[in-house]
Amino acid sequence: MKKNSFENLEQNIYNFKTKNGLDVNIIPFKNKKNYYIILGTKYGSRDIEFLINSKKYKTPFGTAHFLEHKMFEMEDKFDPFKFFSESGASTNASTTFDNTRYYVWGVNDLERNLSYLLDFVYTPYFTDKNVEKEKGIIKEEILMYEDDPEWAMDDLMRKNLFYKLPIREKIAGTVESVTCITKEDLYNAYNTFYNPSNMFLVIGGNVDPNSIENLIMEHEKLNKIKKIENIKHVKYDEPNDVKEEFEKLYMNVLISKLRFSIKINKNNFKDFSDIEINMYMGVIMANLFGSTSIFKERVTKEHLTSGFYVEKNNFDNFLTLDITAESDKADMFIDELKDTLKNIKIKTADLERIKKVWIASEIRMIDNIELTVDNVYSDLITYNKVYLNRVELIKSLNIKKLNKFIKKLDLTNQSLVMVFPNSERYL
Amino acid sequence: MTEKIIDLKYGKLHLIKTKKFRSINIKVLLKDRIVKSDITKRNLLTDYLVASTKKYNTRRKLSLKIQDLYSLFIGSFNTRIGNMLVTRFNMSLLNPKYTEESMLVESLDLLHEIIFNPNVKNNKLDTDIFNIVKKDLESEIKTVKENSRMYANVRMLENLGDLPYSYRGFGYLEDLESIDEKNLYLYYKEFLFKSDVDIYVVGDFNEKEMISLVKEKLNFSTIKKDKKDIIIYHDKILKKPKEVIESENFNQSKLSIGCKLMNLNEFEWKYVINLYNMILGGGFNSKFMQIIREKNSLAYYISSSINKADNLLIINSGISKENYLEVIQNIFDIMKKMSKNFVSEKELANAKIEYLSLLEESLDNQDNVLENMVAKDLLNLDELDKRREEILKVTIDDIKCVSKKVFIDTIYLLKGDMNEEK
Numbered sequence: 001m002k003k004n005s006f007e008n009l010e011q012n013i014y015n016f017k018t019k020n021g022l023d024v025n026i027i028p029f030k031n032k033k034n035y036y037i038i039l040g041t042k043y044g045s046r047d048i049e050f051l052i053n054s055k056k057y058k059t060p061f062g063t064a065h066f067l068e069h070k071m072f073e074m075e076d077k078f079d080p081f082k083f084f085s086e087s088g089a090s091t092n093a094s095t096t097f098d099n100t101r102y103y104v105w106g107v108n109d110l111e112r113n114l115s116y117l118l119d120f121v122y123t124p125y126f127t128d129k130n131v132e133k134e135k136g137i138i139k140e141e142i143l144m145y146e147d148d149p150e151w152a153m154d155d156l157m158r159k160n161l162f163y164k165l166p167i168r169e170k171i172a173g174t175v176e177s178v179t180c181i182t183k184e185d186l187y188n189a190y191n192t193f194y195n196p197s198n199m200f201l202v203i204g205g206n207v208d209p210n211s212i213e214n215l216i217m218e219h220e221k222l223n224k225i226k227k228i229e230n231i232k233h234v235k236y237d238e239p240n241d242v243k244e245e246f247e248k249l250y251m252n253v254l255i256s257k258l259r260f261s262i263k264i265n266k267n268n269f270k271d272f273s274d275i276e277i278n279m280y281m282g283v284i285m286a287n288l289f290g291s292t293s294i295f296k297e298r299v300t301k302e303h304l305t306s307g308f309y310v311e312k313n314n315f316d317n318f319l320t321l322d323i324t325a326e327s328d329k330a331d332m333f334i335d336e337l338k339d340t341l342k343n344i345k346i347k348t349a350d351l352e353r354i355k356k357v358w359i360a361s362e363i364r365m366i367d368n369i370e371l372t373v374d375n376v377y378s379d380l381i382t383y384n385k386v387y388l389n390r391v392e393l394i395k396s397l398n399i400k401k402l403n404k405f406i407k408k409l410d411l412t413n414q415s416l417v418m419v420f421p422n423s424e425r426y427l
Numbered sequence: 428m429t430e431k432i433i434d435l436k437y438g439k440l441h442l443i444k445t446k447k448f449r450s451i452n453i454k455v456l457l458k459d460r461i462v463k464s465d466i467t468k469r470n471l472l473t474d475y476l477v478a479s480t481k482k483y484n485t486r487r488k489l490s491l492k493i494q495d496l497y498s499l500f501i502g503s504f505n506t507r508i509g510n511m512l513v514t515r516f517n518m519s520l521l522n523p524k525y526t527e528e529s530m531l532v533e534s535l536d537l538l539h540e541i542i543f544n545p546n547v548k549n550n551k552l553d554t555d556i557f558n559i560v561k562k563d564l565e566s567e568i569k570t571v572k573e574n575s576r577m578y579a580n581v582r583m584l585e586n587l588g589d590l591p592y593s594y595r596g597f598g599y600l601e602d603l604e605s606i607d608e609k610n611l612y613l614y615y616k617e618f619l620f621k622s623d624v625d626i627y628v629v630g631d632f633n634e635k636e637m638i639s640l641v642k643e644k645l646n647f648s649t650i651k652k653d654k655k656d657i658i659i660y661h662d663k664i665l666k667k668p669k670e671v672i673e674s675e676n677f678n679q680s681k682l683s684i685g686c687k688l689m690n691l692n693e694f695e696w697k698y699v700i701n702l703y704n705m706i707l708g709g710g711f712n713s714k715f716m717q718i719i720r721e722k723n724s725l726a727y728y729i730s731s732s733i734n735k736a737d738n739l740l741i742i743n744s745g746i747s748k749e750n751y752l753e754v755i756q757n758i759f760d761i762m763k764k765m766s767k768n769f770v771s772e773k774e775l776a777n778a779k780i781e782y783l784s785l786l787e788e789s790l791d792n793q794d795n796v797l798e799n800m801v802a803k804d805l806l807n808l809d810e811l812d813k814r815r816e817e818i819l820k821v822t823i824d825d826i827k828c829v830s831k832k833v834f835i836d837t838i839y840l841l842k843g844d845m846n847e848e849k
Contacts, residue, residue, distance in 0.1 A: 031447050034791045085712040086777050088784025107626075107787040140727040143678040144745060145573060147843070252676040254569045291490040300486065306566035326566060353491075357498040363525050367449045369791065390437065391432065399636045422676055 001213050006117060008391045009366045013376070014209040015386075018216060020227040021197025025376055025386065026212050027204040029369055032109045035205025036373045037114055038336075039121055040101035042233075042381060043193030045171040046315075049234045050192055057192075059185045061166070062138070065095040067186050069134050070100070075125040080116070087112050097167045097315065099381045105370065110205055111215055122221040124190045126183040135178055142172045150324060151250050153259040154419045157322070158211015159242035159264050160415045164236040167315050195228040200380045204373040238318065240265050242415040248427040251415070255306065255326050256418060260337060262321040263413040266314075272405065274383055278312070279397060280405040285310050286354045289323070289347050295340045304333040314382060323410075330418060344406050348399045358394045428790070430800055433638060438624035442634060442799055448793045449525060451630030453518045453538065455645060456762075456801065457622035461512040461591050466505075467564070467598030467616050471606055473503040473514055474560045475552060481544040482552065491536065497526045499534050501541065503775070504545055508805060509736030510591055516542060519793070523633055531632070532640065536828040539644040546617060549578065551608040561603065568597045572675070576743065579681035585837035587685045588670045590659055590847055592737045624649055627797045627802070657805060659737050661687040665671055668835045677843035679727070684742040685837045686735075691829065694792040694817070696735065699829045702821050704733045705778040707761070708742060712777065714765075715742075719757050725750045733808055738834055743799075748842050755838065765830035775823055782818055785823060786811065 001016040014026040045065060049058050064395065071093070072080050084091045089106025104117050145151040159168050172178070192198075201213060216222065242263050269277050289295055289310045299305050308325035327333045365371045379386045428447070433440040451626065483489040493499050505512060520534040546553045572578050585593045588731075612774040624647045628637060664687065690702060708731030709713035715729045729744040760810050761769075789795040791810075802808060 032791045033787045079712070081716075084710045085710060085781060088780035088782075090711050105788075107784045137727065140679065140745070140747065147677045147679060147845075149573065159454055185478055252510050264487055286482070292487055292494060297485065297487040301555060303559070304564050306563050326570075357494050360456055360497040360521055360526075363449055363521055367793070368628075 001209065003209075004388055005209045006366060007389045009363065011366050011372075011387070013388065014213075016213060018196060018222065020195070020223065021121055022216075022222065024213075024216055025200070025202045025380075026207065026209045027202070027369075027372060027376065028207050028209055029205060032206050032369060034105065034369050035110045035203070035207065036103065036105045036370045037110075037117060038101050038103045038202045038373055038377045039117055039203070039251070040099050040200050040381065041193050041347045041379060042098065042198050042231075043100050043189065044098040045169065046166045047095050047189075047193065047233060048166045049352050050189070052188065052192055055366075056216075059189055060173060060180045061169040061177040063181055063185050063189055064100055065172045066104075066134065066138060066181050067176065067189055068093045068095045068100050069138060069368055070126055071121060071124070072126055073130050074120060074123060080120045083120075084113055085373070087113060095171055097171065107227070110203075110207060111211070112416075114203065114212070115215060115219060118216075118219050118222050124134070124187065124194070124226065126190075127280060130184055131181065131183045131186065135181075138172060138178050139175050142170070142175055143180070145170075145172070147252070149249075149253050149257050149419045152251060153248070153257060153324065153419055156247060156249065156417050157259050157261050157415065160247055160417065161242050161320060162238060162315070162318075163243050164234075164238050165315055165318075190218055192228070192231060195231065196222065196225055197227045197229070198231045200377060202373045202377045204376075204382070205371040214357060215310050230349065238314070238408075240413060240415050244415060246416050247418075249419045250422050251419050253419055253421050255328055256330055256420050257266050257324070257326050257335060258330050258334070258419070259417045260323045260325075260334060261415050262341075262411050264319045264321065264410065266317045266319050268408050268410060269405065272401075274347065275318070275387060275393065276401075276407075277319065278314070279393065280402055281312055281321070282358075283346065283354055283397065283402060284344060284406070284409075285321065285358075287350055288340050288344065290354075292353075295336065298305065299333060299336055301330070304329050304336060308333075334416065341411050342403065343408070346399070346402060346406070351397065351399055351402060355394050355397060359391055362391050362394070428796065431634075435624075435626075435642065437649045440638065441625065441627045441804075443627070443629040443639065443796060443800065444631065444634065445629065445796075446631045447791075448522075448682055449629055450519050450521055450532070450793060451628065451632055452613055452793050453535075454627040454631070454797050454801070455516040455538070455542065456625040456627070457514040457618070458511050458625070458805075459622045461507055461510055463591075463594050463595065464602055465512060466594060467568075467609065468508075468606055469505050469512060469596050469603035469618070471560060471564050471603070472611055472615055472618065473505055473516075474564060475557060475611070476541055476545055477503045477558050478560055479495055479502060479546045480540045480555065481546055483539055484546050486556070486559070489827055496530060496534055497521050498538065501538065505596075507591060507594060507596060509659050511655065511657050511805075513737065513805075516620075517794070531636075535644040542619075542645070545612075547612060550612060552612050554608055557608045557611070561606070564598065565600065565603060568595075568603065569832045571595070571597055575677045575679070575681045575843075577676065578675075578742065578746065579683040579839060579841040580741065580843065582671070582673065583683035583685050586669060586839055587739075587837045590606055592659060592734075592739065608676075619647065620649055622649060622818060625801075627800055628794055629796050657736055660691075661689050661738055664689065664834045665836055668838050670775070670838045670840075672842055674841045674842045674844045676845055677841070679745050680748040680751065680843045681841040682742070682744040682746055683839045683841070684758065684835060685839075686740040686742070687836050688738040688740060688835045689832055689834060691738075691832055695825070695829045695832070698818050699821050699825045700735075700740075701732055701782055702775065702778045702818070703765070703826050703829050703833070704740060705781055706774055707731050707732070707765060707828065708779050710778060714761050715744075715758070718761060719744075719754060720832075723753075723757065725754050725757065729754075747801055748840075751842075759835070762783070762830070762833065763837065766827045770823055770826055772823065775821070775826065778816055779821070783815060784816065798834055
């Protein structure tokens, strides 16, 4: 077990790997009562095709999410929710495009609950009957998200940005695709992606790292699993341009909404590491659209929007820049947006101020167990390593490299989705 | 972590010293009796105050200042608690030992500027900023309908009665229309003068320095007033629950049920009802979850919650409209059985553990530490240590007994009629 620390933040972190490859990270917090644990796999909605002994398998869209639901079912009818709630702890799980995570949080009996988390995630139990029963619940979940205009724009935008990447489809799949899922699909996916060598465990709380290490090293179910080498995620040959540039929807909204996205190929930035790409992109977003941006001042003053937010997302070797807004003057808002994206120039003083804000947020983060665990886990999923020197990384951002980044930034692949009120459908 | 209370001219300063956090949080509370027609005004005013100040007279200038103070967090929001409208100004700054020594004074200067030096010229608010904030609030009020779960609750409460619980927290479009830069400024002056003030601070700080800084920077001129009656009591029950069904263009139907709590004694109100709620629908492994969601697959989600200040228990569920009657029947059955031998000792023990865990968990979050204190002071709840002891005294008989004091009053269904001929 290796001991490290988050640089400049007075916080330790321990790391080791089990024989079968589970990457374990322990963050001991003094002074706190809570704990937060994530056990996750690099398996998300995008992984619909995969190889087992060089034989190719294809599963319906939504299998990863379906599998997540079914993991909570145990052969002895015992219910994990019930188990954790006995000691006042809670559990939940979520599936995204590139990972599935199971998390437990509470204040009592950390070791008992950690051990059980490993038990239940390493005990698959799928039957034809319990798979059939789940379909109704998942169908309801899919319908619920369809009512939400922002989810709907998000789903449509990915379809329009990408030609081939499976993240085009909804994480939960469609009512039709879910109907086709079988227990064999679930076992095939499980036996591949839930191998410990494809998984990460992050534990934050008031713990003794050595006793956690012992618990994991001696955990029967976990250690029985044999390591699979080289789990391969299928790569897709995705073009740089967008599939559709525009589409509109009519929904139950009163004010129109829009999502404007830009598709950026990260391979353009050869001299930048993945984290640097994300950080410099973040600087640009904060500068162009943040709370101190001229853009924000202008669009609010001219009432071009009643609210907007900007995000970035990583999908394989692509980065998307996504702007979501509510606006009844959408055309003017978009003109302003496109204008802002032309001739990006950032001053040194502005870069320095952004760095100050980010450093502050790193210090705040470490006060929050959940956020800290979450960030460590996200680093592992996104970069395959934990960046403990984030404060230093932020400090090292400089104007010369920023300008170089801006020069290579291609913002021409754009797409727009708009949602209009149902009442305008027949106008 | 103990609370120290200092009397100020205008109210109380509550200091909670702890080394647990790397930030210092300050909360300024202004409370007065809720008047329906004030809600919109108050929302608009507090949004306006944190959007700019006299010295930082545009949003951008204020944001630049905030970022210079190591991205200080500063915000305002209003909530109704029973019969009261409570305005909070929240500030959170990194402990100066991680930044620069002058940051505490500079941050409090900004809080002072926000509360006491609004962006005003010739006795009226700045028109540009006013219009932005007004427009934002307008859209907030309008979009309440888009969140079907929230909207179902709003409509249920409006059907439940006409006491303050039925007021819409965002405010009303009718009221918004008549507000302008002049009358809102007049309202500001009235608001500052008539509200009760409480200030809460949590973090690692020098006590003497903090007290003198608060006295200097947050010098309110209000007069201390008597405690007002915050809690809402019900005196009527319906023989048969009221049923209201409305349709909207959604896929999933939302169910919201309001139950009145009546004649609870102090122990029941403080403790038993929390455990009752946890077992019924509040906990992860509640009766509702076990029976309605897991066993009968009738709902995507179903939960219940308690609002002590309103004396209400509210049930929320997302369902398919075909299942409506069956879900209602299930809920009725479960609630009826709660007075029989239906809850096991183990379930009660689990609920106690869940209650205690939530309590401990909340103490690791700086804002929750403050909010716990606020709730305790407003609702006259017990100290944490006493709560830890008292909750263990609740028995199965207590649960049975309190279940007879929960009365289903209003059943509201927001029916999703997507893909249907009208």
